[in-house]
Amino acid sequence: MNTGLKMRMLDKIKESLLEDISYKDISADAIIDEDRMARADLIAKEEGIVCGLEVFYQAFKILDEGAKFTCSHKDGDRVYKGDKIGIVECKAQAMLLAERTGLNFLQRMSGIASMTRYMVDALGDESVSLADTRKTAPGLRVFDKYSVEVGGGKNHRFNLSDMVMLKDNHIGVAGGIRQAVEKTRKKVSFSKKIEVEVESLDQVREALDVGCDIIMLDNMSIDQIRKAVDLIGGQALIEVSGNIGPDKIGDYRGLGIDIISCGALTHSVKALDISLKNMEII
Incomplete structure (x- = not known):
């Protein structure tokens, strides 16, 4: 993904995060201390073409500048049910805050890429x-x-x-x-x-x-x-x-x-x- 495209997307990702975070995540805030770190696996639950990995990562990075995303795939790769696409590490509260937004983008973008590849073939x-x-x-x-x-x-x-x-x-x-x-x-x-x-x-x-x-x-x-x-x-x-x-x-x-x-x-x-x-x- 080129720099210009990434910059155009960032504002939209922030807008989407704000739909979930008008003030704070009262669920995460109640059970997790602010400074705790967490790790989670990004898993494909069906076969398709993955797309939007950088967008997914940016949802976490916006909330935690130290967020890390170790990824074994790139946009355009075919994934299969059960594949571990990558690992996210960041502050636990940021992970719970960004999870839905990041997945919404990733799932939609991957769905479009998958349909396009299917029709091209x-x-x-x-x-x-x-x-x-x-x-x-x-x-x-x-x-x-x-x-x-x-x-x-x-x-x-x-x-x-x-x-x-x-x-x-x-x-x-x-x-x-x-x-x-x-x-x-x-x-x-x-x-x-x-x-x-x-x-x-x-x-x-x-x-x-x-x-x-x-x-x-x-x-x-x-x-x-x-x-x-x-x-x-x-x-x-x-x-x-x-x-x-x-x-x-x-x-x-x-x-x-x-x-x-x-x-x-x-x-x-x-x-x-x-x-x-x-x-x-x-």
């Missing part, structure tokens, strides 16, 4: 990029998109200023694809790519006529996609989107498309079961 086509969307949890986009990359996917737009994407509502308000693209070119820098969402072969032709960089085929059947690929003929990158889940993604192998964007990578993720166990005072 199920697609089985290295010529096609599996991309995320902006359908991320509010406030957690930096974590969600990092997790997709760890799982082997690609990041689509991080925010609305990254590139132009003209979807059905933009096109409807502008009066059509040509009008939308022409208005955009008058106001947006030449350095920004223009992507247009289309729902029919007639719209594919319109997008080609105005020279779009990327054409998104939205909710098209496999047969329609094949026809669109032939029609585009390499004149633009081809993105496919719309209700593409792990059970269907293999159907898109070998079609000649460039990108599959999939909201399911982040909007309905199942957390990977990971626990902090065997806590002991040292």
Whole structure:
């Protein structure tokens, strides 16, 4: 994880800790002296791709600068049920305060990375990029998109200023694809790519006529996609989107498309079961 990314995440980790610590942990405070140290094991309870280990560690380090995390895995590694991923050592009160926050991030991020890796493998086509969307949890986009990359996917737009994407509502308000693209070119820098969402072969032709960089085929059947690929003929990158889940993604192998964007990578993720166990005072 690079330094810039880590810095962007730290404030969010602190915010999440504050959700649990409005004043103090009355349970931990009642039974553990402030200066006592503790050790605990981070254990995988099911198979998957681990992701967010540095985020997990920072939750403890924010509360105890002397916290240590000895880890036998790195982000992107596959773990199996029963694997000891690492050992946390820090002040006992800090461990109990940070445990849930650290695990919440780690479990969600690992769930996203695991789903992404599963779908990349199920697609089985290295010529096609599996991309995320902006359908991320509010406030957690930096974590969600990092997790997709760890799982082997690609990041689509991080925010609305990254590139132009003209979807059905933009096109409807502008009066059509040509009008939308022409208005955009008058106001947006030449350095920004223009992507247009289309729902029919007639719209594919319109997008080609105005020279779009990327054409998104939205909710098209496999047969329609094949026809669109032939029609585009390499004149633009081809993105496919719309209700593409792990059970269907293999159907898109070998079609000649460039990108599959999939909201399911982040909007309905199942957390990977990971626990902090065997806590002991040292």
